[in-house]
Amino acid sequence: xxxxxxxxxxxxxxIGISLTNDRHPANVIYHKNSLRHxxxxxxxxxxxxxxxxxxVYTRLSxxxxxxxxxVIATRADFVPGILTECIQTDVRGAVVISGGFAExxxxxLEQRLVSIAKEADFPFIGPNCLGIYSPPYVDTFFLPPxxxxxxxxxxxALVSQSGGILVDHMIKFVGEGVGLSIGVSIGNKAxxxxxDLIQYFAExxxxxxxxxxxxxxxxxxxxAFVLAAHQCPKPIxxxxxxxxxxxxxxxxxxxxxxxxxxxxxxxxxxxxxxxxARDEYELISFCEALSCYQNPAGGRIGVxxxxxxxxxxxxDNCYLHGLSVPSLAETEQADLRGKxxxxxxxxxxxxxxxxxxxxxxxxxFVAAAKFMSKRQEIDCVLILLLPYTPGITSDLAARLSLLxxxxxxxxxxxxxxxxxxxxxxxxxxxxxxxxxxxxxxxVHMAAALGRLQPC
Amino acid sequence: xxxxxxxxxxxxxxxxGWVLEPEAKRFFSLAGLSIPKFIxxxxxxxxxxxxxxxxxxxxxxxxxxxxxxxxxxxxxAVGIHHPERLIEEFRRFRQIEGFQGVxxxxxxxxxxxxxxxxxxxxxxxxxxLGMGGTGVEIxxxxxxxxxxxxxxxxxxxxxxxxxxxxxxxxxxSPAVNSGELTRLLMTFSDLVMDLEERIESxxxxxxxxxxxxxxxxxxxxMLKGISDWSLRDASPRSRIAD
Numbered sequence: 209x210x211x212x213x214x215x216x217x218x219x220x221x222x223i224g225i226s227l228t229n230d231r232h233p234a235n236v237i238y239h240k241n242s243l244r245h246x247x248x249x250x251x252x253x254x255x256x257x258x259x260x261x262x263x264v265y266t267r268l269s270x271x272x273x274x275x276x277x278x279v280i281a282t283r284a285d286f287v288p289g290i291l292t293e294c295i296q297t298d299v300r301g302a303v304v305i306s307g308g309f310a311e312x313x314x315x316x317l318e319q320r321l322v323s324i325a326k327e328a329d330f331p332f333i334g335p336n337c338l339g340i341y342s343p344p345y346v347d348t349f350f351l352p353p354x355x356x357x358x359x360x361x362x363x364x365a366l367v368s369q370s371g372g373i374l375v376d377h378m379i380k381f382v383g384e385g386v387g388l389s390i391g392v393s394i395g396n397k398a399x400x401x402x403x404d405l406i407q408y409f410a411e412x413x414x415x416x417x418x419x420x421x422x423x424x425x426x427x428x429x430x431x432a433f434v435l436a437a438h439q440c441p442k443p444i445x446x447x448x449x450x451x452x453x454x455x456x457x458x459x460x461x462x463x464x465x466x467x468x469x470x471x472x473x474x475x476x477x478x479x480x481x482x483x484x485a486r487d488e489y490e491l492i493s494f495c496e497a498l499s500c501y502q503n504p505a506g507g508r509i510g511v512x513x514x515x516x517x518x519x520x521x522x523x524d525n526c527y528l529h530g531l532s533v534p535s536l537a538e539t540e541q542a543d544l545r546g547k548x549x550x551x552x553x554x555x556x557x558x559x560x561x562x563x564x565x566x567x568x569x570x571x572x573f574v575a576a577a578k579f580m581s582k583r584q585e586i587d588c589v590l591i592l593l594l595p596y597t598p599g600i601t602s603d604l605a606a607r608l609s610l611l612x613x614x615x616x617x618x619x620x621x622x623x624x625x626x627x628x629x630x631x632x633x634x635x636x637x638x639x640x641x642x643x644x645x646x647x648x649x650x651v652h653m654a655a656a657l658g659r660l661q662p663c
Numbered sequence: 664x665x666x667x668x669x670x671x672x673x674x675x676x677x678x679x680g681w682v683l684e685p686e687a688k689r690f691f692s693l694a695g696l697s698i699p700k701f702i703x704x705x706x707x708x709x710x711x712x713x714x715x716x717x718x719x720x721x722x723x724x725x726x727x728x729x730x731x732x733x734x735x736x737x738x739x740a741v742g743i744h745h746p747e748r749l750i751e752e753f754r755r756f757r758q759i760e761g762f763q764g765v766x767x768x769x770x771x772x773x774x775x776x777x778x779x780x781x782x783x784x785x786x787x788x789x790x791x792l793g794m795g796g797t798g799v800e801i802x803x804x805x806x807x808x809x810x811x812x813x814x815x816x817x818x819x820x821x822x823x824x825x826x827x828x829x830x831x832x833x834x835x836s837p838a839v840n841s842g843e844l845t846r847l848l849m850t851f852s853d854l855v856m857d858l859e860e861r862i863e864s865x866x867x868x869x870x871x872x873x874x875x876x877x878x879x880x881x882x883x884x885m886l887k888g889i890s891d892w893s894l895r896d897a898s899p900r901s902r903i904a905d
Binding site: 425431461479 | 777779780781783784785786787789791793799800803805806807808809816819863864865866868883885
């Protein structure tokens with residue numbers, strides 16, 4: 209199945225246009241695409257007519273161009289017929305927005321769509337979904353553009369069974385400066401499912417990280433998913449809903465009782481190197497961290513800070529998450545002590561965590577970062593920045609980012625997330641260094657980079 | 664890996680929905696795994712003759728298609744040192760519902776682990792390793808992996824257990840033979856892949872692991888589509904010990 213044309217169409221037909229109601233999903237989709245996106249878009253409605261002066265086509269075959277993508281937003285009963293018409297007129301794929309299928313007791317109708325599509329090798333997303341947000345080509349979300357925030361172009365492909373969760377996360381991406389390559393709401397995922405999307409995004413040059421919100425898998429689909437994920441060279445992140453479900457099923461063995469659905473899900477994901485986000489905050493922060501660094505990093509962490517407390521909390525969290533904070537040799541510490549400013553030389557603690565104290569200046573942080581980044585025994589550096597200490601300037605974040613990139617070692621920063629310190633946050637983020645909201649989150653990001661086996 | 668005799672054991676148990684312990688042990692023995700010396704005794708004489716041969720102390724357990732959780736029905740007696748006690752336990756078991764004899768076996772020693780399998784709806788066969796015994800569901804110190812297991816999966820499963828220090832030899836007690844435990848898990852994992860269509864879950868609990876070997880102390884195979892729903896237990900809480 210060719211998904212590329214589906215996700216990057218040049219021509220789009222929107223089927224189910226209303227001539228009387230501009231709030232109709234099909235109308236919203238038609239207008240936003242004709243005004244804002246690159247694909248040529250054509251409205252379709254079996255009664256024809258005109259919409260704001262544009263011709264409404266009664267049939268797909270009347271459209272003067274060959275259609276790459278059909279967006280179907282009609283009543284469920286009409287969808288099988290429209291799908292057949294798409295196939296007959298050589299449309300390349302469809303998004304079925306319409307609800308009223310398996311989710312409302314019409315599994316039979318959904319199965320008809322699948323049979324029609326499979327026979328013709330015709331890809332479709334949905335039904336019961338928002339579809340594809342793929343700027344600059346197309347946006348099939350029936351949400352008025354003035355109500356949305358648009359994430360920057362970036363490298364994360366976000367796939368969700370739930371349209372609402374997808375849009376929510378896109379909005380949070382904007383807040384965190386995380387870039388999106390594409391957003392796909394797969395709804396009932398009758399035909400195209402997570403496994404197909406792993407295979408497609410593994411090859412998509414614009415995508416570096418693939419993130420999923422998953423409610424459930426069909427029989428044995430989980431196995432296919434982790435095996436596909438294992439083959440995929442790009443990091444994969446999963447947020448699972450329904451962690452606490454179950455308990456209703458009768459069990460007669462210890463194993464069945466202890467190997468509940470979620471326990472198995474979580475264990476098998478990490479067995480195959482898939483990063484599990486435990487909540488939506490982790491999903492966003494792991495997307496941010498893994499879009500900066502795709503190569504797995506080891507679990508030996510170097511910590512640089514200006515406060516003993518920050519260092520201590522970071523160390524605690526590292527060990528809780530199976531990471532280590534190896535101490536640095538005395539001779540090496542002496543070497544670094546020679547490079548920092550006179551003022552902090554007698555008071556700085558240089559073992560790891562490196563605590564440069566509240567009297568440190570930019571150059572001290574740069575010296576410590578340079579030193580830490582060259583250590584063989586350190587896989588990843590955490591910098592916990594206190595932007596309120598008097599000796600540092602707002603240039604520091606960008607200087608540190610560029611320095612660590614030079615040494616090719618992952619850097620994760622923590623800066624208190626308030627408006628006042630946005631120069632620091634942006635200094636890191638614009639230089640592709642992930643910034644955590646808390647010390648703990650910085651450690652979680654480091655653990656996610658490791659994609660370590662469980663425990 | 665499944666041979667005709669093993670398939671026959673499963674087929675003969677279809678009606679019960681699960682495999683009685685003596686048959687389950689024979690099943691795993693046919694797969695090349697270690698089981699204790701045992702007899703499925705139909706009367707007191709058989710039981711005593713076996714015990715004399717294998718040496719006291721012995722363990723006696725009820726064999727009944729109506730009793731899945733033997734401990735809860737007071738169907739297990741350990742540390743039997745003389746024939747009088749063995750006969751006494753035999754007579755007591757005879758009163759338990761569905762009595763079909765008594766399993767008498769040698770007393771094993773070693774660290775108790777649980778090895779289990781489940782055919783998961785979403786992921787297919789998965790294997791569980793945990794610290795075993797009657798308290799498994801209290802401590803829940805277990806690791807789960809999708810089968811078939813690789814060598815690295817087995818290493819990480821052992822490392823994942825809070826009890827891994829006990830397996831490695833704690834305070835002067837010898838470490839378990841990790842080669843034997845690995846071999847057992849590998850064989851079990853391959854077996855589970857072959858059994859996917861036939862089983863719901865398997866408990867080997869406990870498995871006694873010593874510095875020399877790992878021996879299956881008890882085995883329960885739950886077959887797919889258990890017909891007798893009275894055997895099903897809707898509340899996991901009530902099965903904490905068994």
